[in-house]
Amino acid sequence: MSHSTDSGDGRQPEHFFADAARDAVYRAIFSRRDVRGQFLPDPIPDDMLARILTAAHFAPSVGYMQPWSFVLIREQAVKQRIHAAFAEANAEAAAMFEGQKQEIYRELKLEGILESPVNILITCDRDRAGPVVIGRTHIKAMDIYSSVCAVQNLWLAARAEGLGVGWVSIFHQSALKEILGLPERIIPIAYLCLGQVSYFHDKPELEKAGWRPRLALDELVYFEQWGQTDAAGAAALKTALREAQETAAGQRRFSADIAAESR
Numbered sequence: 001m002s003h004s005t006d007s008g009d010g011r012q013p014e015h016f017f018a019d020a021a022r023d024a025v026y027r028a029i030f031s032r033r034d035v036r037g038q039f040l041p042d043p044i045p046d047d048m049l050a051r052i053l054t055a056a057h058f059a060p061s062v063g064y065m066q067p068w069s070f071v072l073i074r075e076q077a078v079k080q081r082i083h084a085a086f087a088e089a090n091a092e093a094a095a096m097f098e099g100q101k102q103e104i105y106r107e108l109k110l111e112g113i114l115e116s117p118v119n120i121l122i123t124c125d126r127d128r129a130g131p132v133v134i135g136r137t138h139i140k141a142m143d144i145y146s147s148v149c150a151v152q153n154l155w156l157a158a159r160a161e162g163l164g165v166g167w168v169s170i171f172h173q174s175a176l177k178e179i180l181g182l183p184e185r186i187i188p189i190a191y192l193c194l195g196q197v198s199y200f201h202d203k204p205e206l207e208k209a210g211w212r213p214r215l216a217l218d219e220l221v222y223f224e225q226w227g228q229t230d231a232a233g234a235a236a237l238k239t240a241l242r243e244a245q246e247t248a249a250g251q252r253r254f255s256a257d258i259a260a261e262s263r
């Protein structure tokens with residue numbers, strides 16, 4: 001790898017993204033959605049699927065463990081079994097909410113298993129790098145967190161490719177393991193539905209359904225100590241956080257407009 005000389009102040013210009021490239025990264029982040037209902041049946045080309053899986057594989061992982069594997073599910077018979085497992089768990093889930101929440105819950109579409117052309121289970125192999133792993137000596141769950149990093153990489157790469165992804169977690173883990181033949185040491189992390197979509201919602205569907213609003217980021221940032229909201233420079237940062245959150249909302253509306261125009 002070549003390292004060009006820096007600009008004199010220690011900064012290397014090629015490490016910075018051009019504005020358009022940086023904006024594209026943020027656009028993928030702010031316009032990413034959890035997709036359940038707008039899948040189109042079109043197949044995902046292999047080269048596109050390969051890029052998305054490669055993005056997932058380039059995620060960070062504790063001790064470079066790379067604990068993930070990817071089970072691709074494209075056959076309708078397998079999807080049907082997964083869908084049945086979802087339906088069973090979803091009926092149990094609905095009963096856990098009370099009153100109006102239960103009514104709203106029953107109206108929500110929470111998966112696109114059968115309609116999406118590709119389902120992917122991302123897993124975590126708890127033994128992939130032996131018993132002692134750098135960075136996982138004290139907090140064993142770090143391997144699971146690492147597999148979740150792969151999920152997020154995949155989700156964002158898919159969005160950049162124009163694909164929708166929906167994460168379905170309403171399952172008994174044992175059912176997923178049984179249907180897909182996972183060995184004991186392999187944990188199912190994320191069951192994802194992937195495909196082209198007719199459109200992306202401009203906001204999380206749960207926000208639109210009145211389930212929960214997006215929280216104000218400036219109220220979630222503390223200084224030095226949990227719960228401490230006051231510090232030198234705090235007011236300026238909080239103003240900047242509010243502005244950034246509004247800009248993010250604007251970007252996602254922009255994306256929705258483009259989607260609406262192309263429909």
Ligand SMILES: Cc1cc2c(cc1C)N(C[C@H](O)[C@H](O)[C@H](O)COP(=O)(O)O)c1[nH]c(=O)[nH]c(=O)c1N2
Pocket residue numbers: 032033034035036109110111166167168169170203204205206207
């Ligand atoms: C770990 C985990 C698990 C699930 C989810 C997400 C994550 C991170 N989400 C999607 C979730 O509802 C969604 O991300 C939020 O509502 C925010 O919406 P956007 O992702 O911004 O569209 C989700 N959605 C759904 O319809 N069924 C599900 O079972 C799940 N499970």
